[in-house]
Amino acid sequence: MAETLTHIGQTEPRPAGWQGIAADWSSDQRAFKNVSWGKAMMWIFLLSDTFIFGCFLLSYMTARISTRVPWPNPSEVFALRIGGSDIPLILIAIMTFVLISSSGTMAMAVNFGYRRDRRKTAILMLLTAALGATFVGMQAFEWTKLITEGVRPWGNPWGAAQFGSSFFMITGFHGTHVTIGVIFLIIVARKVWRGDFDTGRRGFFTSRTGRYENVEIMGLYWHFVDLVWVFIFAFFYLW
Amino acid sequence: MVDITPADGIPPAEVAEMELYHPHSWWTKYVFSQDAKVIAIQYSATATGIGLVALVLSWLMRLQLGFPGTFDFITPEAYYQFITMHGMIMVIYLLTALFLGGFGNYLIPLMVGARDMVFPYVNMLSYWIYLLAVLVLVSSFFAPGGPTGAGWTLYPPQAIMSGTPGGQDWGIILMLSSLILFIIGFTMGGLNYVVTVLQGRTRGMTMMRLPLTVWGIFTATVMALLAFPALFVASVMMLLDRVLGTSFFMPAISEMGEQLPHNGGSPILFQHLFWFFGHPEVYIVALPAFGIVSDLISTHARKNIFGYRMMVWAIVGIGALSFVVWAHHMYVSGMHPYFGFFFATTTLIIAIPTAIKVYNWVLTLWRGDIHLTIPMLFALAFIVTFVNGGLTGLFLGNVVVDVPLSDTMFVVAHFHMVMGVAPILVVFGAIYHWYPKATGRMLNETLGRFHFWVTFLGAYLIFFPMHYLGLMGVPRRYAELTDMTVMTESAHHLNSFISIMAFIVGFAQMVFLFNLIWSIRHGREAGGNPWRATTLEWQTPQTPPAHGNFGKDLPIVYRWAYDYSVPGAKEDFIPQNMPGSFGPSREPA
Numbered sequence: 001m002a003e004t005l006t007h008i009g010q011t012e013p014r015p016a017g018w019q020g021i022a023a024d025w026s027s028d029q030r031a032f033k034n035v036s037w038g039k040a041m042m043w044i045f046l047l048s049d050t051f052i053f054g055c056f057l058l059s060y061m062t063a064r065i066s067t068r069v070p071w072p073n074p075s076e077v078f079a080l081r082i083g084g085s086d087i088p089l090i091l092i093a094i095m096t097f098v099l100i101s102s103s104g105t106m107a108m109a110v111n112f113g114y115r116r117d118r119r120k121t122a123i124l125m126l127l128t129a130a131l132g133a134t135f136v137g138m139q140a141f142e143w144t145k146l147i148t149e150g151v152r153p154w155g156n157p158w159g160a161a162q163f164g165s166s167f168f169m170i171t172g173f174h175g176t177h178v179t180i181g182v183i184f185l186i187i188v189a190r191k192v193w194r195g196d197f198d199t200g201r202r203g204f205f206t207s208r209t210g211r212y213e214n215v216e217i218m219g220l221y222w223h224f225v226d227l228v229w230v231f232i233f234a235f236f237y238l239w
Numbered sequence: 240m241v242d243i244t245p246a247d248g249i250p251p252a253e254v255a256e257m258e259l260y261h262p263h264s265w266w267t268k269y270v271f272s273q274d275a276k277v278i279a280i281q282y283s284a285t286a287t288g289i290g291l292v293a294l295v296l297s298w299l300m301r302l303q304l305g306f307p308g309t310f311d312f313i314t315p316e317a318y319y320q321f322i323t324m325h326g327m328i329m330v331i332y333l334l335t336a337l338f339l340g341g342f343g344n345y346l347i348p349l350m351v352g353a354r355d356m357v358f359p360y361v362n363m364l365s366y367w368i369y370l371l372a373v374l375v376l377v378s379s380f381f382a383p384g385g386p387t388g389a390g391w392t393l394y395p396p397q398a399i400m401s402g403t404p405g406g407q408d409w410g411i412i413l414m415l416s417s418l419i420l421f422i423i424g425f426t427m428g429g430l431n432y433v434v435t436v437l438q439g440r441t442r443g444m445t446m447m448r449l450p451l452t453v454w455g456i457f458t459a460t461v462m463a464l465l466a467f468p469a470l471f472v473a474s475v476m477m478l479l480d481r482v483l484g485t486s487f488f489m490p491a492i493s494e495m496g497e498q499l500p501h502n503g504g505s506p507i508l509f510q511h512l513f514w515f516f517g518h519p520e521v522y523i524v525a526l527p528a529f530g531i532v533s534d535l536i537s538t539h540a541r542k543n544i545f546g547y548r549m550m551v552w553a554i555v556g557i558g559a560l561s562f563v564v565w566a567h568h569m570y571v572s573g574m575h576p577y578f579g580f581f582f583a584t585t586t587l588i589i590a591i592p593t594a595i596k597v598y599n600w601v602l603t604l605w606r607g608d609i610h611l612t613i614p615m616l617f618a619l620a621f622i623v624t625f626v627n628g629g630l631t632g633l634f635l636g637n638v639v640v641d642v643p644l645s646d647t648m649f650v651v652a653h654f655h656m657v658m659g660v661a662p663i664l665v666v667f668g669a670i671y672h673w674y675p676k677a678t679g680r681m682l683n684e685t686l687g688r689f690h691f692w693v694t695f696l697g698a699y700l701i702f703f704p705m706h707y708l709g710l711m712g713v714p715r716r717y718a719e720l721t722d723m724t725v726m727t728e729s730a731h732h733l734n735s736f737i738s739i740m741a742f743i744v745g746f747a748q749m750v751f752l753f754n755l756i757w758s759i760r761h762g763r764e765a766g767g768n769p770w771r772a773t774t775l776e777w778q779t780p781q782t783p784p785a786h787g788n789f790g791k792d793l794p795i796v797y798r799w800a801y802d803y804s805v806p807g808a809k810e811d812f813i814p815q816n817m818p819g820s821f822g823p824s825r826e827p828a
Contacts (some may be wrong), residue, residue, distance in 0.1 A: 004253060006251050006252060006253050007252060007253060007254050007255040010251060012250060012251070012253075025446060026441060026445055026446065026447060027250070027445060028249070028250060028255055028441075028442055028443050028445045028448075029250070029252070029253050029254065029438075029440050029441070029442060029444070030254070030437070030438045030440070031437045031438065031446065032437065032438065033253070035438065036438075037357040037358070037434055037438050037439065038358075040434045040437060040438050041357070041358065041431075041434045044430055044433055044434065044464065045426070045430055047464070047465070048426060048429075048430075048465065048467075048468060049466075049468075050462040051465050051468035051469070052468040052471055052472060054468075054719070055468055055471075055472035055473075055512060055515075056472055057471050059472060059476060059508060059512065062505060063487065063503075063504070063505065063508070065503060067503050068503065069503065071788065075786070076255050083684050104627050119281065153479065153483040153485045154483065154484040154485055154486070154500065160487060160503060161485070161486050161502055161503060162485075162487065162503060165479065165483075165485035165486065165487060166483075169475070169476070169479060169485075173475075205360060205665070206260075206358075206360040207260045207360075208258055208260075208360075209258065
């Protein structure tokens, strides 16, 4: 038996499993019991955003399988010359490691947020933001390297022009997501640090009070951006 | 403080009352307002304003088609620009914005018994970004080279080539930027509508007690959140093709004997992305209309809606099916014939839930106490028009019939009937129905009836002959048809006739606008519930509803939205928030 919590702390029993889902959807007030408005909104936004990234990746795949000119080999293009030998995908591997690690620190921040440990939460969120910024920095390095080697959105020295177009478009769109995430991580970390969620201080724009759940909602977005990167990594670099 | 004692088996409140932002100044009350009702009016006014531009553009097109060669200022280039902007504005900036941003914002919080949308600040941003999108769109009229003339589908490669108006100027850039802005703004509003319906309902309001209006708008919004991403991606990619010289949609192509720098792109990819958005878009406009018309019919026939649950599942089913039919817009694009077979099948399957809805509307009317009020007239006109437009859809959904008919006036007639005239009739009906709630006064009856009959009959006189022109083989998208063999003398007369009718119908819309403005001050006082309707928006303590909608306590819902003419009840309607049992209700258990 799961339970629905009312706003004054009463509990309402409800059935578990599929019957529970049916009961929730045929109940009043909320279809997802114990899911706040903000969390529901973030999930639905992420569903919509999934469709955006899905369309980008499908378009890229269409371009890649239908081109009549050879597609540049990612292992060679994305290799770095370190200590006299070419190491394929080394930068991408480090970037991926950094971003996945940032998901770990984010999850820890959520945990400490619910324990009301303001200091640790804020530090972990700032660490997450720092890892995210590092990721974007390395991406900027990668862009610079490719541009100096002659890759342009309209062409490149090794083959299909769509290689450069898709690369800049998809990593650029993902990088924008990461950057927005970093900005919001810093904003939420500041609120946690200052204790806004304890004092009930109202948001500057929204005039609403926030809760520690905001850390978790922020985390949902961050993990999503991470997950999208895994797909970009698989379909663009490993293919 | 919310009442926490369970009443009549109604569960206690799960969520504390939302904090409302209380405006301090005229600016935050009427301009940068976070109240969904004000945002709704802002959306509706902006949509109507830009819609008038599109109406004028349609007159200019009809001037050219009806009286070719008479008006020198309508060059073929200008004609293409009119056609493009007319289509894009009507479909996206008028109908989508009006149904979801306008009616959605006004009706969802009131009908589900909420104080406001769940995130009023984001909701406000949604409107301002929409306004920005409209301004960017309008700015293209004043940009060098004028607006884009690529046709509302913006097919590449022609959309960004120099032969198309605006293709190598600012037109297409502003169009695509405006679409991207619109989608960002819409997403902000759309998330609000969905979460408010799912998580923001009042006590006792189950999903299966929602008025069908809310079901229609809700399903359409979910669809929009999943379909607009495809248009977003297509717009971004075409913008890159145009601005950065990428080749996503541009194949190797030469223009004026000169090889363009593009190479290896796929125009068909754009068509797939566009129609993956474009077909659901038809139903994004149609589903709110379905929902609203169900409520109008039930209220004005004083009878419960027939087959409520079937109506809900039909809405959801149509919404789901509309995502797997998109390529029926692409039968002549050269795709594999087996695809045509698949998409023709799925297209025809949609006829089943749609037919369920039409039968249920008719069965709701059957032996009802029909009041021929103006909203009812529009609702009845909608049913007839939708059936007419739907039947020609059966022709166009079949590959072998579509191939000869595609790109003829038959297609123009079909989609204007089914997703132009039909939804706009519902818009009018809905405005006549809810105007008293929004302003406290009734719209003028005489002007209303004049508006209805001219619009309804006029629309038929415009679009019925167009089917005939299409069957003769008259192509669409042509500015000049004088020398074509299909254009016989009689076809020319028909075209002039259509144009004159279009001006008359257009004039009736001016009468309607006058009525809208005049009645704010001079209309008859409406009272709180002039139609004696059951849904929550008519039970508000103030009319128009004040900030926060329901006064001190939120309403508690005890019944579905369709308890009309219940035997044994004192009145012929029982409001949703009226407790007690009154006799055999037809509410599904």
